[in-house]
Amino acid sequence: xxxxxxxxxxxxxxxxxxxxxxxxxxxxxxxxxxxxxxxxxxxxxxxxxxxxxxxxxxxxxxxxxxxxxxxxxxxxxxxxxxxxxxxxxxxxxxxxxxxxxxxxx
Amino acid sequence: xxxxxxxxxxxxxxxxxxxxxxxxxxxxxxxxxxxxxxxxxxxxxxxxxxxxxxxxxxxxxxxxxxxxxxxxxxxxxxxxxxxxxxxxxxxxxxxxxxxxxxxxxxxxxxxxxxxxxxxxxxxxxxxxxxxxxxxxxxxxxxxxxxxxxxxxxxxxxxxxxxxxxxxxxxxxxxxxxxxxxxxxxxxxxxxxxxxxxxxxxxxxxxx
Numbered sequence: 374x375x376x377x378x379x380x381x382x383x384x385x386x387x388x389x390x391x392x393x394x395x396x397x398x399x400x401x402x403x404x405x406x407x408x409x410x411x412x413x414x415x416x417x418x419x420x421x422x423x424x425x426x427x428x429x430x431x432x433x434x435x436x437x438x439x440x441x442x443x444x445x446x447x448x449x450x451x452x453x454x455x456x457x458x459x460x461x462x463x464x465x466x467x468x469x470x471x472x473x474x475x476x477x478x
Numbered sequence: 479x480x481x482x483x484x485x486x487x488x489x490x491x492x493x494x495x496x497x498x499x500x501x502x503x504x505x506x507x508x509x510x511x512x513x514x515x516x517x518x519x520x521x522x523x524x525x526x527x528x529x530x531x532x533x534x535x536x537x538x539x540x541x542x543x544x545x546x547x548x549x550x551x552x553x554x555x556x557x558x559x560x561x562x563x564x565x566x567x568x569x570x571x572x573x574x575x576x577x578x579x580x581x582x583x584x585x586x587x588x589x590x591x592x593x594x595x596x597x598x599x600x601x602x603x604x605x606x607x608x609x610x611x612x613x614x615x616x617x618x619x620x621x622x623x624x625x626x627x628x629x630x631x632x633x634x635x636x637x638x639x640x641x642x643x644x645x646x647x648x649x650x651x652x653x654x655x656x657x658x659x660x661x662x663x664x665x666x667x668x669x670x671x672x673x674x675x676x677x678x679x680x681x682x683x684x685x
Contacts, residue, residue, distance in 0.1 A: 378489065386492055387571055394567045401560045408556065412549050415680045424684055432676040436669050443563050444665045450496070454509035461513030465520030472524025 400442040407435045490572050490651070495658035497651050504655045512666050519670050522625060523677060526618040530682065534613035537606055539682030548679045551594045552671065555630075558587035559668040562661045569657055574649040577657070581641050584664065588634045595627045619678070626674055629667050636660050 411431045414424060421427075441447040446454055491497040496505055530539055565580035599620070602608040610620045637660050644653050 390567060390570050394564075397560070397563050397567075401556075401563075404556060405553075408549075408552055411676065411680055412545060412552075415683050416545055425681055428676050428680050428684075432672050435672050439559065439665055439669050439672070443559055443668075444662055453506055454512075457509045457513035458516065461516035464517045465523075468517060468520040469524040469527065472521065473528045476524075476528065 397442050400438040404435050404438050407431045490649070490654075492570075494569065494572075494649070494651055494654035496655070498655070501651065501655035501658075504659050508659045508662055512662070515666065515670075519622075519625075519673075522618075522622040523673065526622045526678065529614040529618040530678075532614035534615075537608045537612060537616070539615070539619075539678070540685050542602060542606060542608060543679050543682050545679065545683060547594055547598055548675055551591050551598075552675050554587050554591040554594070555668050555671050558584045558591070559665055561587065562664045566658065566661050569649065569654060572649060577649070578641055578645065581637055581657075585634055585637055585641070588630055588637075588664075592627065592630050592634065595623070595630075599624075623674060623678065626667070626670050629670070633660070633664050633667055637664065 411428055414427065440458065445451065446458070494501075496502050533539075561580050561584045565577045565584065568574075568576040568580060608616055610617055640653070640656055640660055644657075647653065649657075
């Protein structure tokens with residue numbers, strides 16, 4: 374652990390972090406917009422057959438931003454986390470379908 | 479691991495949270511745990527979706543829920559997610575005091591969220607006499623939302639403990655993974671909340 378980093382590499386990494394932070398602030402703004410649209414649709418009583426699928430779609434996209442940008446799943450070395458989360462989501466979907474159609478109907 | 483040779487922030491590696499074997503293991507293990515948490519919350523969501531029509535009277539989702547408070551809670555939790563991202567940004571730049579400051583802001587926003595939730599539950603219980611035992615909808619609602627609230631409380635205690643315990647230590651390769659894992663947990667709480675405000679409150683209002 375005695376090898377100190379050269380100054381230019383240090384500068385390069387800081388720049389990379391700034392770049393990533395910028396993307397994260399953009400995804401935060403997107404998430405706020407999605408939230409506003411979802412609440413707005415319900416508060417102003419948008420009457421549509423598609424309102425519930427739209428609300429769920431907005432939630433899924435917002436969660437994707439949270440996972441890929443805020444929790445860094447878009448970065449390298451996140452294959453196992455992706456496996457865990459997609460595995461978890463698949464079992465979660467089956468669980469919800471089972472509970473709503475078979476167990477407590 | 480000797481602490482003396484990892485304490486110097488000028489020699490910190492690029493990803494301090496994954497630079498040691500312990501850090502790598504914590505990272506993997508925690509994502510494994512989050513996959514399990516997803517399934518756990520799915521079973522509570524499935525129960526809620528199956529039972530939210532069994533209201534035993536007029537305390538229905540549409541009658542009870544007010545969207546204004548839920549909107550404020552959503553904004554508090556979403557903003558606290560961003561502030562913990564800022565904390566991790568400062569961790570990667572080895573700026574310990576700024577990381578601590580952003581985590582304190584995260585904890586304050588989380589406390590605001592928790593206060594709103596306690597107020598909401600009190601309101602339902604005293605104004606509407608809507609409790610855990612009122613109906614199957616009541617049990618499913620308090621279990622799902624209360625379990626999430628319990629996660630918020632645990633996350634707040636966890637982050638507060640990290641802030642206090644490490645205040646005099648500074649950032650090193652031993653505690654960087656701990657901070658990183660706690661921030662992942664905090665983001666996951668927001669992930670679950672997105673589905674709660676969508677499925678419970680917004681879809682409850684649509685009917």
